Amino acid sequence: MTVSPFDSALTGPLLSDAETAALFTDRTVLRTMLKVEAALAEAQARCGVIGAGAASAIAAAAGALDPDPAALAARTAEDGVPLPALVATLRQAVAASAGDEAAQAVHWGATSQDIIDTGLVLRLRRAIGILDGRIAALVTALAGLADAHRGTVMPGRTRSQQATPISFGLKVAGWLAPLLRDRDRLRELKPRLLLLSFGGASGTLGALGGDGIAVEAALAEVLDLAVSPMPWHAQRDGIAEFAGWLALVTGTLGKIGRDLILLAQNEVAEVRPGAGGGSSTMPQKSNPVGPEALVALARFNAGMVGQLHHAMLHEHERDGAAWQIEWLALPQMLVATGAALNHAVALSGSLKVDAVRMAAQLEASHGLLLAEAASFALSAHMPRPEAQRLVKAAATRATATGRHLFDLLAETSDVPVDWPALRDPARHLGAADAFIDRVLAAAAG
Incomplete structure (x- = not known):
C-alpha cells in the first residue's frame, strides 16, 4: 500500500522521478549520515581531539555498515530522529573491531541535527547536479526551437483571445527566458544552501571547548562544504529559499504545459505535444498527458512551498515539529521538480509544430x-x-x-x-527577432 503518488508503482512513472527519489530512500539517508560521522572523526583526528586510530576505525565501520532501516524504526519513533539508533549501531560496530575506547569517540561533541542536516545538504548538492543538468538540456532544446521557428507566424493571444501576430519562436523564447533566470537563481542560492551544519547541543560547540572552530573548519574541508557565520539549526531560510526555487522551476514549466494544452486543443491544433495518451472509451482521443503533468506538478509545488515557510518558525535553538515538516515537504518538492524537468525535456524533443495550421488561423481571422x-x-x-x-x-x-x-x-x-x-502577417512581428536574439544570447552565455 502507498499513500503517495510519488511512491506508487502505478502513478510513479507519471509523477515521480527515480533519480531524485533515490536520494531520499532510507538507505541513502543512512549512508549519507554515516559519511558525515566518518568525516567528523577524520576532522577531529586532524585537530587532535580524538586519536588517529579511533578515526580510522570509525571511518572503516561507517563505510562497511549497512543498517536495516526497519531495525532502527522503533527507536526512531521513540526518539523522534533516527540518529541515536544509528549512532548506537555504529558504536557497536566500532567496539567490535577496535574496542570500547575507539567506540566512545563516535559522534564526539556533535548533536543529531548536525549529522542529519549536513547529510541533507550533501544529498541536496547531488540533487542540484541532477536538476541543473536537466535544465541545461532543456535550455538547449528550447533555444533550438526558438531559433528554428522565428519565422513561423501564429496568432498571439491575450486574455485567451486572438490579439496580434507573433512567431512561435517568440513564444518558445518566452518559455525559455524565465528558465534562464531560474538557472541564475540556482547559482546565486547555492552558497547560502550548501553549508555545513555543526553546532553541537545548543549551537555553541560547547562540548569541544576551544577546539570547536578548528573542528568545524576541518569538517567543512573534508566534506567540501562552506561554513556559515554561526550554526543554522534554527535558521531555515536557506532551505525555504531552495524550496521557493523548486516552485519557481515547476511554475516555469507549468506555464509551458498550460500553453501546450491550449495550443493542442482540437479547435486550435497548432501543436501536437508528443504521441499523447489514449482514452478508455473514445478512440479518437490524444490527451496531452505530459503537459498536464507539468501543470499538476507546478500547482503541487506552489502549494507545498508554503509548508517550508511554516518550517522556518523554529522555537528557540531547535524545534522538532518544524523540522519534521521539512522532512514531509522537501523530498516531495524535489521529486516533483525532477519529474517536471523530465517531462519538459521529453516534450521539447517530441513537439510537432503545425505551421500550416497557424497560417490558416491567421487567414481565418479575416485580417x-x-x-x-x-x-x-x-x-x-x-x-x-x-x-x-x-x-x-x-x-x-x-x-x-x-x-x-x-x-x-x-x-x-x-x-x-x-x-x-x-496583408502579410509576417510584416507585423515588430521586434520579435531582436527579442529572440537576446534570449538566445543569454542562453549561450
Missing part, C-alpha cells in the same frame, strides 16, 4: 489580427481617434460578413495606404 496595424497605417493620414473609429467599424463588418478587414477599409477610406502590402 482582424491586423487591426492594430491598420489603425497605425491610417493614423499617418488622419487623427488617431478617427483612424481607430474607422477600423473598429470595419472590424465589426468583417466579423459579420466574413470579408477581409483591409478590403473593407479600402472601400471606406481613400487614404493612400498600400493595403495589399500590409
